[in-house]
Amino acid sequence: xxxxxxxxxxxxxxxxxxxxxxxxxxxxxxxxxxxxxxxxxxxxxxxxxxxxxxxxxxxxxxxxxxxxxxxxxxxxxxxxxxxxxxxxxxxxxxxxxxxxxxxxxxxxxxxxxxxxxxxxxxxxxxxxxxxxxxxxxxxxxxxxxxxxxxxxxxxxxxxxxxxxxxxxxxxxxxxxxxxxxxxxxxxxxxxxxxxxxxxxxxxxxxxxxxxxxxxxxxxxxxxxxxxxxxxxxxxxxxxxxxxxxxxxxxxxxxxxxxxxxxxxxxxxxxxxxxxxxxxxxxxxxxxxxxxxxxxxxxxxxxxxxxxxxxxxxxxxxxxxxxxxxxxxxxxxxxxxxxxxxxxxxxxxxxxxxxxxxxxxxxxxxxxxxxxxxxxxxxxxxxxxxxxxxxxxxxxxxxxxxxxxxxxxxxxxxxxxxxxxxxxxx
Numbered sequence: 001x002x003x004x005x006x007x008x009x010x011x012x013x014x015x016x017x018x019x020x021x022x023x024x025x026x027x028x029x030x031x032x033x034x035x036x037x038x039x040x041x042x043x044x045x046x047x048x049x050x051x052x053x054x055x056x057x058x059x060x061x062x063x064x065x066x067x068x069x070x071x072x073x074x075x076x077x078x079x080x081x082x083x084x085x086x087x088x089x090x091x092x093x094x095x096x097x098x099x100x101x102x103x104x105x106x107x108x109x110x111x112x113x114x115x116x117x118x119x120x121x122x123x124x125x126x127x128x129x130x131x132x133x134x135x136x137x138x139x140x141x142x143x144x145x146x147x148x149x150x151x152x153x154x155x156x157x158x159x160x161x162x163x164x165x166x167x168x169x170x171x172x173x174x175x176x177x178x179x180x181x182x183x184x185x186x187x188x189x190x191x192x193x194x195x196x197x198x199x200x201x202x203x204x205x206x207x208x209x210x211x212x213x214x215x216x217x218x219x220x221x222x223x224x225x226x227x228x229x230x231x232x233x234x235x236x237x238x239x240x241x242x243x244x245x246x247x248x249x250x251x252x253x254x255x256x257x258x259x260x261x262x263x264x265x266x267x268x269x270x271x272x273x274x275x276x277x278x279x280x281x282x283x284x285x286x287x288x289x290x291x292x293x294x295x296x297x298x299x300x301x302x303x304x305x306x307x308x309x310x311x312x313x314x315x316x317x318x319x320x321x322x323x324x325x326x327x328x329x330x331x332x333x334x335x336x337x338x339x340x341x342x343x344x345x346x347x348x349x350x351x352x353x354x355x356x357x358x359x360x361x362x363x364x365x366x367x368x369x370x371x372x373x374x375x376x377x378x379x380x381x382x383x384x385x386x387x388x389x390x391x392x393x394x395x396x397x398x399x400x401x402x403x404x405x406x407x408x409x410x411x412x413x414x415x416x417x418x419x420x421x422x423x424x425x
Contacts, residue, residue: 080421081293082170084284085161087387087418089175092158097200099151105129105193105246106136107148115156129193131253135263139314150307186402191247205242206398210234210268212275214354219363224380232354241340245269261333264318264344270311277304278378283386289424316357319344387415
């Protein structure tokens with residue numbers, strides 16, 4: 001057993017007795033055993049919150065937009081297919097923005113050139129934030145590399161979809177507006193490692209729904225068959241109040257307990273974000289007409305699933321004892337800036353199956369009808385209101401706190417047009 005105390009310098013521990021990879025520990029609370037549990041693999045799943053229509057703060061209800069039919073809009077793409085790809089491009093632009101923030105502070109330099117749309121500059125790495133990176137590595141020693149890979153993937157998704165739309169003569173005006181400077185107004189982190197530039201998304205006031213944890217471990221319910229189903233939250237306190245997933249300042253980074261809680265929060269937020277695309281792509285794929293567009297959705301969607309399972313696996317290492325049982329006691333931290341508290345439990349020990357950390361494969365559950373045998377599936381994949389539900393999930397997450405009514409109007413319109421798309425038989 002190795003009890004991690006507060007060293008003065010970063011230190012890479014040797015291999016642990018449980019066969020896992022070493023983790024890096026620095027400035028961690030004394031006498032708290034923290035898990036490396038590193039499995040160097042990228043895995044799968046994601047979902048944001050597909051469900052009811054959204055009315056974001058300051059946004060107008062969009063009820064008069066023309067229906068996006070299967071009719072060809074320009075001789076090359078149907079209006080519906082163009083609408084679906086446009087919304088997915090918007091989602092990937094937003095993801096690129098939030099992942100860039102995580103990467104600046106907790107990643108490593110890209111090993112290759114990053115795919116960015118023509119005329120847009122590639123993100124620049126400024127060395128990261130050592131305290132944040134060290135805290136993330138409590139979840140897994142390879143976290144900085146995984147963060148860099150996920151960031152690279154999201155940039156490639158938005159770049160490809162935008163280029164494909166342009167190649168088919170579809171309008172990219174709305175997407176270009178979203179990606180440009182107009183809505184990049186949210187102040188980001190000022191901690192060491194951050195570029196300090198303005199953002200599309202806010203990672204400092206999150207309310208994270210961690211019910212994806214119980215949803216994928218439940219064998220008795222499926223949100224597609226029971227919209228009122230309640231699933232176990234991995235970290236109930238993250239779903240109350242506001243929480244930061246990045247150090248806002250160097251003061252945050254230098255607070256031992258707080259930076260650890262921030263890193264753990266990020267781990268659960270990574271999985272929340274990526275489970276959204278895991279559901280969004282197959283949900284919208286049911287509406288496309290062109291086989292090539294279907295191929296795009298079926299090829300990008302599973303990468304989101306790989307991201308999700310990786311992050312779900314790593315988040316489960318928050319506050320765990322690698323040599324238990326027993327597990328670690330609950331770890332509670334108060335954030336005076338957001339006036340909120342968060343408590344992380346050791347999910348590896350003494351937990352029901354709906355919370356057990358290592359049950360990362362999707363549990364077979366009811367699918368299509370309860371008259372059929374249970375099946376291991378992505379859930380939900382209901383296509384109705386899928387895009388608007390995704391926007392609602394991101395909005396409820398606090399990701400857009402500080403955005404303008406014009407931003408919400410644009411995003412809601414793109415989502416509604418995607419949901420109005422019809423597949424041509």
